[in-house]
Amino acid sequence: xxxxxxxxxxxxxxxxxxxxEVVEQPEKLAIAMSERHFGVxxxxxxxxxxxxxxxxxxxxxxxxxxxxxxCGNAVRCIGKYTYxxxxxxxxxxxxxxxGGIKYLKCNIEKGIVKTVRVDMGEPILEAEKIPVKHETxxxxxxxxxxxxxxxxxxxxxxxxxxxGVAFVxxxxxxxxxxxxKQVENNxxxxxxxxxxxxxxxxxxxxxxxxxxxxxxxxxxxxTGACASVVASILNGFCDREVxxxxxxxxLTIYWNEENNHVYMTGPAAFSFDGVWLKDV
Numbered sequence: 263x264x265x266x267x268x269x270x271x272x273x274x275x276x277x278x279x280x281x282x283e284v285v286e287q288p289e290k291l292a293i294a295m296s297e298r299h300f301g302v303x304x305x306x307x308x309x310x311x312x313x314x315x316x317x318x319x320x321x322x323x324x325x326x327x328x329x330x331x332x333c334g335n336a337v338r339c340i341g342k343y344t345y346x347x348x349x350x351x352x353x354x355x356x357x358x359x360x361g362g363i364k365y366l367k368c369n370i371e372k373g374i375v376k377t378v379r380v381d382m383g384e385p386i387l388e389a390e391k392i393p394v395k396h397e398t399x400x401x402x403x404x405x406x407x408x409x410x411x412x413x414x415x416x417x418x419x420x421x422x423x424x425x426g427v428a429f430v431x432x433x434x435x436x437x438x439x440x441x442x443k444q445v446e447n448n449x450x451x452x453x454x455x456x457x458x459x460x461x462x463x464x465x466x467x468x469x470x471x472x473x474x475x476x477x478x479x480x481x482x483x484x485t486g487a488c489a490s491v492v493a494s495i496l497n498g499f500c501d502r503e504v505x506x507x508x509x510x511x512x513l514t515i516y517w518n519e520e521n522n523h524v525y526m527t528g529p530a531a532f533s534f535d536g537v538w539l540k541d542v
Contacts (some may be wrong), residue, residue: 268339268531275304295311340366377530385524466503
């Protein structure tokens with residue numbers, strides 16, 4: 263089975279072209295291929311598939327085999343893959359995901375996709391749709407106590423998948439591993455949640471570290487960057503266009519006040535092609 267390794271700001275996934283390959287057990291394959299010692303090594307598996315609703319369809323699986331609704335970095339990589347590998351000659355692409363149809367614009371120079379701008383749609387702020395257990399919406403500064411004595415205030419947003427955003431003094435030395443898993447599995451989140459810890463630099467710049475549901479800490483999360491900017495604006499901390507510094511790179515996020523859509527712009531890159539030889 264042929265595959266391609268790609269990354270967006272260090273958020274690395276294994277991509278399989280399902281126009282040419284057949285994947286019968288994607289959950290098991292995601293676990294096997296994502297393992298960094300006995301497999302390829304990645305944050306998960308992404309299938310590029312035909313769609314009856316859009317130009318292409320994406321299914322994405324975390325490294326624990328669970329299926330996720332959306333991944334912003336993977337969306338950008340699919341834009342680069344489909345254009346540069348000749349699956350489309352369109353610079354603007356529609357992509358079906360479990361979190362809705364996303365619209366991509368590839369910024370192309372001499373036949374190479376340099377960056378991809380993704381219309382991520384409107385942020386979901388209703389508690390029951392995120393979902394998060396809370397009496398009112400939007401969910402701003404929801405108190406969650408970790409380890410019985412550490413209280414965090416979370417602003418909750420869905421970008422097609424759930425996010426809990428907490429603001430901290432600094433991210434470099436913050437114990438993401440310690441707190442991320444506990445928040446992910448907190449009873450307040452019926453479908454678990456992705457967790458972002460955000461440091462405010464100024465009104466147009468934030469730093470973020472992310473604990474991804476089903477994967478652990480990753481170098482970047484596109485939907486998490488979008489959710490973090492929405493949360494920053496809801497709390498009155500930032501303006502509408504914000505640079506987000508992640509461990510793996512930078513994204514530009516713009517929340518349009520007129521149409522309420524969030525736009526994400528950032529890079530995508532090929533790492534290598536390979537052939538998977540194992541049965542699973």
